[in-house]
Amino acid sequence: xxxxxxxxxxxxxxxxxxxxxxxxxxxxxxxxxxxxxxxxxxxxxxxxxxxxxxxxxxxxxxxxxxxxxxxxxxxxxxxxxxxxxxxxxxxxxxxxxxxxxxxxxxxxxxxxxxxxxxxxxxxxxxxxxxxxxxxxxxxxxxxxxxxxxxxxxxxxxxxxxxxxxxxxxxxxxxxxxxxxxxxxxxxxxxxxxxxxxxxxxxxxxxxxxxxxxxxxxxxxxxxxxxxxxxxxxxxxxxxxxxxxxxxxxxxxxxxxxxxxxxxxxxxxxxxxxxxxxxxxxxxxxxxxxxxxxxxxxxxxxxxxxxxxxxxxxxxxxxxxxxxxxxxxxxxxxx
Amino acid sequence: xxxxxxxxxxxxxxxxxxxxxxxxxxxxxxxxxxxxxxxxxxxxxxxxxxxxxxxxxxxxxxxxxxxxxxxxxxxxxxxxxxxxxxxxxxxxxxxxxxxxxxxxxxxxxxxxxxxxxxxxxxxxxxxxxxxxxxxxxxxxxxxxxxxxxxxxxxxxxxxxxxxxxxxxxx
Amino acid sequence: xxxxxxxxxxxxxxxxxxxxxxxxxxxxxxxxxxxxxxxxxxxxxxxxxxxxxxxxxxxxxxxxxxxxxxxxxxxxxxxxxxxxxxxxxxxxxxxxxxxxxxxxxxxxxxxxxxxxxxxxxxxxxxxxxxxxxxxxxxxxxxxxxxxxxxxxxxxxxxxxxxxxxxxxxxxxxxxxxxxxxxxxxxxxxxxxxxxxxxxxxxxxxxxxxxxxxxxxxxxxxxxxxxxxxxxxxxxxxxxxxxxxxxxxxxxxxxxxxxxxxxxxxxxxxxxxxxxxxxxxxxxxxxxxxxxxxxxxxxxxxxxxxxxxxxxxxxxxxxxxxxxxxxxxxxxxxxxxxxxxxxxxxxxxxxxxxxxxxxxxxxxxxxxxxxxxxxxxxxxxxxxxxxxxxxxxxxxxxxxxxxxxxxxxxxxxxxxxxxxxxxxxxxxxxxxxxxxxxxxxxxxxxxxxxxxxxxxxxxxxxxxxxxxxxxx
Numbered sequence: 001x002x003x004x005x006x007x008x009x010x011x012x013x014x015x016x017x018x019x020x021x022x023x024x025x026x027x028x029x030x031x032x033x034x035x036x037x038x039x040x041x042x043x044x045x046x047x048x049x050x051x052x053x054x055x056x057x058x059x060x061x062x063x064x065x066x067x068x069x070x071x072x073x074x075x076x077x078x079x080x081x082x083x084x085x086x087x088x089x090x091x092x093x094x095x096x097x098x099x100x101x102x103x104x105x106x107x108x109x110x111x112x113x114x115x116x117x118x119x120x121x122x123x124x125x126x127x128x129x130x131x132x133x134x135x136x137x138x139x140x141x142x143x144x145x146x147x148x149x150x151x152x153x154x155x156x157x158x159x160x161x162x163x164x165x166x167x168x169x170x171x172x173x174x175x176x177x178x179x180x181x182x183x184x185x186x187x188x189x190x191x192x193x194x195x196x197x198x199x200x201x202x203x204x205x206x207x208x209x210x211x212x213x214x215x216x217x218x219x220x221x222x223x224x225x226x227x228x229x230x231x232x233x234x235x236x237x238x239x240x241x242x243x244x245x246x247x248x249x250x251x252x253x254x255x256x257x258x259x260x261x262x263x264x265x266x267x268x269x270x271x272x273x274x275x276x277x278x279x280x281x282x283x284x285x286x287x288x289x290x291x292x293x294x295x296x297x298x299x300x301x302x303x304x305x306x307x308x309x310x311x312x313x314x315x316x317x318x319x320x321x322x323x324x325x326x327x328x329x330x331x332x333x334x
Numbered sequence: 335x336x337x338x339x340x341x342x343x344x345x346x347x348x349x350x351x352x353x354x355x356x357x358x359x360x361x362x363x364x365x366x367x368x369x370x371x372x373x374x375x376x377x378x379x380x381x382x383x384x385x386x387x388x389x390x391x392x393x394x395x396x397x398x399x400x401x402x403x404x405x406x407x408x409x410x411x412x413x414x415x416x417x418x419x420x421x422x423x424x425x426x427x428x429x430x431x432x433x434x435x436x437x438x439x440x441x442x443x444x445x446x447x448x449x450x451x452x453x454x455x456x457x458x459x460x461x462x463x464x465x466x467x468x469x470x471x472x473x474x475x476x477x478x479x480x481x482x483x484x485x486x487x488x489x490x491x492x493x494x495x496x497x498x499x500x501x502x503x504x
Numbered sequence: 505x506x507x508x509x510x511x512x513x514x515x516x517x518x519x520x521x522x523x524x525x526x527x528x529x530x531x532x533x534x535x536x537x538x539x540x541x542x543x544x545x546x547x548x549x550x551x552x553x554x555x556x557x558x559x560x561x562x563x564x565x566x567x568x569x570x571x572x573x574x575x576x577x578x579x580x581x582x583x584x585x586x587x588x589x590x591x592x593x594x595x596x597x598x599x600x601x602x603x604x605x606x607x608x609x610x611x612x613x614x615x616x617x618x619x620x621x622x623x624x625x626x627x628x629x630x631x632x633x634x635x636x637x638x639x640x641x642x643x644x645x646x647x648x649x650x651x652x653x654x655x656x657x658x659x660x661x662x663x664x665x666x667x668x669x670x671x672x673x674x675x676x677x678x679x680x681x682x683x684x685x686x687x688x689x690x691x692x693x694x695x696x697x698x699x700x701x702x703x704x705x706x707x708x709x710x711x712x713x714x715x716x717x718x719x720x721x722x723x724x725x726x727x728x729x730x731x732x733x734x735x736x737x738x739x740x741x742x743x744x745x746x747x748x749x750x751x752x753x754x755x756x757x758x759x760x761x762x763x764x765x766x767x768x769x770x771x772x773x774x775x776x777x778x779x780x781x782x783x784x785x786x787x788x789x790x791x792x793x794x795x796x797x798x799x800x801x802x803x804x805x806x807x808x809x810x811x812x813x814x815x816x817x818x819x820x821x822x823x824x825x826x827x828x829x830x831x832x833x834x835x836x837x838x839x840x841x842x843x844x845x846x847x848x849x850x851x852x853x854x855x856x857x858x859x860x861x862x863x864x865x866x867x868x869x870x871x872x873x874x875x876x877x878x879x880x881x882x883x884x885x886x887x888x889x890x891x892x893x894x895x896x897x898x899x900x901x902x903x904x905x906x907x908x909x910x911x912x913x914x915x916x917x918x919x920x921x922x923x924x925x926x927x928x929x930x931x932x933x934x935x936x937x938x939x940x941x942x943x944x945x946x947x948x949x950x951x952x953x954x955x956x957x958x959x960x961x962x963x964x965x966x967x968x969x970x971x972x973x974x975x
Contacts, residue, residue, distance in 0.1 A: 105384050112388045115396030122403050441704045476563040477629045484633040487610035491640025494603045
């Protein structure tokens with residue numbers, strides 16, 4: 001039991017490191033692609049080692065704790081945000097065999113854990129003893145608490161359709177087709193709402209008010225430097241990965257290859273591609289979508305942000321839940 | 335292994351609980367409260383009652399503690415230390431908690447507790463949901479609906495108290 | 505189901521109506537019209553109570569109803585109607601009238617569920633529903649700091665008491681293994697060996713009830729909350745809210761704990777003596793009318809506990825009867841305070857000096873209410889107290905009755921003090937003559953008639969007696 005735990009711990013840490021390296025690099029390259037430029041090209045071929053160099057720089061930086069900060073909470077916040085990101089990773093199925101904890105309440109669990117992220121952001125902002133940090137933290141709190149509702153409701157719609165809270169069961173229900181194909185309108189609406197709302201929960205553009213550079217320097221992590229700052233950045237990317245993985249699992253079949261119907265030739269061809277590749281492909285597709293948003297939309301104002309959630313997304317997702325329930329009861333999905 | 339984890343979490347619950355009430359910084363107290371409720375959730379997970387554990391996380395950690403933190407952030411002067419307890423209050427607190435502890439220990443130690451027999455089988459979420467909305471077989475639909483009205487009333491109450499009318503409107 | 509849940513369904517329908525009333529265009533211009541219709545709706549709601557109630561159980565004992573419960577609900581409906589009439593003057597100038605009624609009706613619904621509960625879960629849900637919206641109502645005057653203070657005090661106290669109450673219920677559930685009153689009664693057999701286990705849980709549960717009824721060791725929140733809240737809410741808290749918890753306390757004691765009587769009788773005795781005495785002593789020196797009525801209502805709760813101690817059909821019917829009279833007399837008193845407060849903003853005893861010369865009718869009504877609260881013979885209050893003491897005498901609690909009688913004499917002093925200042929004292933600037941709105945006058949006339957007539961119709965008490973039960 002202890003050995004299993006150790007193996008899991010080591011692989012999760014490795015995953016964190018790899019994801020951090022890959023996603024930061026990807027972000028830069030996608031940004032460059034969108035803006036018709038090359039991006040990092042100097043360190044290694046096509047700048048592959050750029051993130052490594054950045055990491056070395058971050059590690060060697062001085063760790064500053066501002067005067068008047070609450071030291072205990074200031075140090076706790078980046079730790080907490082990483083721990084929470086790790087916890088949310090547990091019930092996600094990476095392939096048909098790779099799953100850390102096959103929980104029967106997986107979807108609910110991820111929703112619960114991701115609602116804790118806001119605490120670490122609030123703590124970091126408050127402990128910094130800096131007005132920009134505090135404003136950033138407050139904005140972030142208001143934003144996350146609001147958009148959590150839509151995320152939760154779109155999850156509920158998918159849970160209704162698939163009839164289970166367990167990720168592996170949900171993947172198995174998509175053997176004949178992914179939910180995005182067979183779930184009709186509710187699934188599409190839920191997918192869109194989920195992507196929009198979880199982008200907001202991640203505090204990413206166009207919802208990056210908590211760290212709006214032009215107004216708040218860097219929001220809740222203004223005062224952080226060195227490795228603690230790196231932890232915040234890292235967990236932001238991990239969270240992005242988790243959100244994309246959840247979306248991929250619920251809507252795009254997770255590790256399930258592209259199937260249509262039962263046991264036909266097309267399905268067998270698709271089965272030759274290993275599940276892990278399917279999973280990674282879908283996740284990175286959605287990550288790409290989220291990065292795409294960043295370079296396409298301008299930042300919202302705080303009132304627009306709250307209007308979007310409370311006046312549009314929330315009513316839409318409430319009605320959507322009803323529609324999903326109706327479809328489930330009548331059995332209209334395939 | 336389970337026993338070790340159980341004791342670790344129990345110690346965490348107790349320690350963080352004590353820190354919650356003794357901390358003189360209100361924000362820290364809230365964070366210790368968070369650690370307490372998360373440890374309680376961990377105990378539920380340890381007992382393999384995952385649904386209850388997740389409910390604990392959603393309601394207490396994700397809901398109530400966040401609410402408290404917001405309230406702290408909105409409060410003026412939340413960064414300063416709370417005034418220290420005087421001798422009188424300390425004595426009174428100890429007397430009260432001591433009495434409470436004695437009474438509870440007296441009651442609890444007097445009970446014969448027998449270890450439960452058989453395995454605990456977690457009810458499936460479907461069963462819980464069905465039971466909540468069941469009309470006949472010992473279902474909980476009446477309290478469920480009653481609570482929905484309570485929440486409606488609470489929401490309306492909050493809005494009424496928070497709503498501001500501009501002077502020109504009246 | 506529709507028939508048994510009739511009272512609750514009507515209230516839910518009212519809640520929905522008040523919620524949707526926002527959508528009616530142009531409602532802010534003629535608020536008096538909408539208030540008229542609201543009162544008509546409440547009146548219809550009250551009238552529905554006259555349709556006889558059948559005995560029945562729903563949802564596996566979570567909901568129980570019979571004639572006595574129907575009568576209790578009707579009394580609460582009636583009280584809410586009178587308070588609504590009295591609140592007219594105040595609500596006319598308040599923008600949030602619909603929300604006021606929505607919250608009020610929600611608390612009433614909670615009380616109904618609570619009274620009908622034969623199950624700890626519904627009892628708790630109902631209790632929460634009956635108190636949480638009240639905190640919003642107590643803080644309803646958003647311009648006033650005292651109102652906000654009253655709201656926050658109410659919610660903190662009710663949360664604390666709910667926590668204690670819930671802990672007690674949890675322990676009780678652990679001991680009996682059931683949430684149903686009837687099953688609990690089977691397990692709590694009154695075996696002295698089990699006392700050690702049950703004493704703690706019952707103590708906690710009683711503490712929870714005590715907070716809500718505001719009996720003496722748990723009464724400290726009452727005066728501040730009553731003083732700061734709007735007058736209508738104060739009267740609602742002191743009459744409706746309190747009576748509903750008394751009703752449910754009775755059924756909890758008489759059904760779930762019927763075998764544990766040796767344990768709860770001493771508790772109730774001590775608290776009733778404390779409640780009467782301390783309530784009276786504090787009421788002696790109050791200058792603010794709302795505070796004064798708050799403490800007098802604490803003292804009245806002490807008398808109610810004596811009625812409960814009767815533990816017989818006579819005890820229960822005497823409590824219901826007392827509540828009916830209490831609605832008339834206390835709402836009469838609060839009604840007068842309410843119209844004066846709405847017209848002049850004056851709430852102090854000194855302001856009432858010489859009021860007889862300017863407002864004779866109001867003074868007369870206040871006089872009657874005070875006599876009724878004090879239990880002076882021709883008024884109904886006398887009979888209410890008489891029956892409760894008779895119930896206690898039936899069990900042989902003569903010392904308790906003696907203490908109660910002494911307390912009534914003390915209370916006579918401070919009730920008379922108000923009458924003296926109205927009728928005999930001279931004042932430079934007495935409250936000027938005014939006519940209150942037709943609604944409050946209707947409410948006051950109803951109270952007036954109730955105080956005089958209820959005592960003489962023995963049929964009412966006989967009817968209550970026929971539907972009551974004891975241990």
